[in-house]
Amino acid sequence: MLDLSMIAAVFAQRKPGHTLPQSLYNSPDVYEFDLDAIYGQSWILAGFTCEIPRPRGVLALTIGRSPVVITRDRDGTLKAFHNSCRHRGAQVCADGAGARSRLTCPYHQWVYGLDGKLVHAKDMQPSFKPDEHGLKPVHVEEVAGALFVCMAETPTPFDQFRADLEPLLAPHRLNEAKLAHQNTLVEKGNWKLVMENARECYHCAVGHPELALTFPIGEAKGGHFAKEDDPRHQAFDAKLASLGLAKGPFIGPWWQVERFPLREGQVSLTMDGQPAVKKLMIEGDDPDVGSLRWAIEPHSFCHSTSDTTVYFSAMPTGPHETVVTCKWLVHQDAVEGVDYDVERLTALWNVTNLQDRDLVELNQRGVNSLGYTPGPYCEEGESYVQRFVDWYCDKAQDFIAARTGIDR
């Protein structure tokens, strides 16, 4: 059992506007706490409906130390469960997507329906009650082809987030997409250092020369990208209006959704700024619609350009280890080698993610130092980092308060 009063004492030392106290980036107890209080209580962008094979299939992923499986039946009904067998607890479905009509545990072959009900348990005694041993449900929501799960008993309200995201994401038609590629990167850093790094572009000019060609690295200031008095932004707004594309920004407690223009003359987040896919995800043939950035705490950001959606997700796997998963979606009718080339599609984010991994590892090494003292964030260039750490501390302290009565 975690000693929540000790963790509460660490949060009490935190200096607003500054990086976190050292043990929040280091301690094994805080890592366990984060899995329960943060990853166990938040909505997680698990993936995309188009990843689940039709007519019936599953998408399984591990959130912290909890395997979760999302199922879709022939009618399209989505459900999610703890992917832990009700016999002796084995993980039922391997992580990843697969076509399935039943979920069979590989250990002793207990069989579950896609609705989580236990339908067969070999040789069990007459007193055994299968209806009491279904898979435990997890909350699941779908927004415009994106799948969110939440393991909390009572999840954080989702409706406002849906209302903000749906109209902006729907034109990207993710239900007509396919997964073109995915990869993972193991980073030797605490997940919060991965996310702090992902929430700012204060490092981008020097850290990401390739990204800086297309991404307006200096523009995401004070929380969002819009520059009302810039003629280029005005022209961008007028064009979006003529195409019926909403822009936002919608900034909620744990989300940010905003369409913004890329650098002049650039239409996609690729090495050369040109589309990586011939068949566009959005309607029409104008690829120049900027990027829709949609990001949720604690773990992800996505960029939807006219041609592709890129997904970034950070999963803690240890106090000093995080696995970053990156996925690229393209139109389901786009043919690899004809309409797109995986190398070209993925090159920019691959190089960017590797650069970020090195920065995170550098950050972790220095944070481990006897000489580490929390330092001040840059208010303008690191405003989203501050939002992230403030959100984290609030969520953590709410969790502690609800269980111990210790208030901040």
Ligand code: 3BY
């Ligand atoms: O959230 C983002 O947009 C990431 C990707 C590039 C820079 N960084 C702030």
Ligand code: FES
């Ligand atoms: Fe799943 Fe035994 S643990 S059938």
Ligand code: FE
């Ligand atoms: Fe970066």
